[in-house]
Amino acid sequence: MNTIIEPFRIKSVEPIRQTTSEEREIYLEKAGYNLFLIDARNILIDLLTDSGTNAMSTEQWAAMMRGDESYAGSESFFRMERVVRDLTGLKHVIPTHQGRAAERILFTVLCRKGHVVPNNTHFDTTRANIEFTGARAVDLPIAGAADTQARLDFKGNMDVAALERLIESEGAQNIPLVMLTVTNNSGGGQPVSMENIAAVKRVTTQHGIPFYLDACRFAENAWFIGQREAGFAGFTPKQIAQKMFSYADGCTFSAKKDAFANIGGLLCTNDDRVAVLETNLLILTEGFPTYGGLAGRDLEAIAVGLEEVLHPDYLRYRIASTGYLGRHIADHGVPIVEPPGGHAIYIDAARMLPQVPKHQFPAQALAVELYRHAGIRSVEIGSVMFGAHAQHELLRLAIPRRVYTQSHIDYVVEAILEVNQQRDRIRGLAIESEPPSLRHFSARFRRL
């Protein structure tokens, strides 16, 4: 059977609102053609992000009722800690309100000016938190990652030879940690192989450098390893994830991704001394170490979510559904970043709209048209977001977990193919006003 079915049935529903393209034209004008400034109630299908947009299960809602809201020593914390230790094998488990809070605490403890932190590709908050300490964040993706059309099994891998050269030139004493982001979010949601994780670990061990995973999408990465890497076919996603974590000296994690939660994060380490410094900082801004800025009920949702996300039926459906969207638009001529990643599909807008030059923001123009035509919200990852540093002009369609059905995905495919047929008519945008930094959130545009 080829039909992809959701491995769940629906118990609670949330209406989504149909609007006309005339209405959406008015919303766009009011929002200055910036989809961040459009009210969610005016969006039919929201593919802005997969972060914090997860649908929770009956078991998660049931567990939330059990939430122990004690300030200190909450039972909910110990339940969550047991699940995380079983999965990661890491000794210290520190809850935080989001992934970036874990990053801020980790880098404040480990980094200072003159330091360099390598990663396959840093996520934007990771890079910003490293740079905030005065250290430098360096991306070391493999060579093939820059070619959007290359179909590599593990396009998220780190260039290990480049890592060795960096350690040689900077000195191991100036590299407080090496990170690997699984899956490689900024690199198109592409997976990292176990072989690459092991190779990075070998190099860091050799130089006495701690090795951390940015583990936001660890379950999706584990699924790809099981499907694509020799020697892992007979393993469960949980066994593969456990093996991935077994190489790590610590990890940061956003529970808004692969924990099916709507909020939360984690910071884990095996280093007793580092853990003391981290919990001291945690108390300053997040809270006592058994809640870390979260409610007891949030800790319960995370504990249950971390187990559910590793279910093979879920991961098979998840990756198949993302791949289905990618293949169906790519096979009809829409250029996407190949191959489809785990949590999102990226359209190469510069290729799709050759008539719109980079400085007229082709991916933003495409995002606006997709919303105007079909009420779908996506996000520009290109010159609006990164200015002159943008490598590509991409439109990201991120898929919230367990939220939309296959017929929603079919609607998205149909809408994109219709927009593609009229692509010659799409024109660029000019910026009318922008804030001093992070302009993609609030800049206003006009149509050319």
Ligand SMILES: *Cc1c(COP(=O)(O)O)cnc(C)c1O
């Ligand atoms: C989302 C994300 C983060 C930051 O987590 P938040 O919970 O949004 O603060 C860090 N790294 C990666 C790879 C992410 O996807």
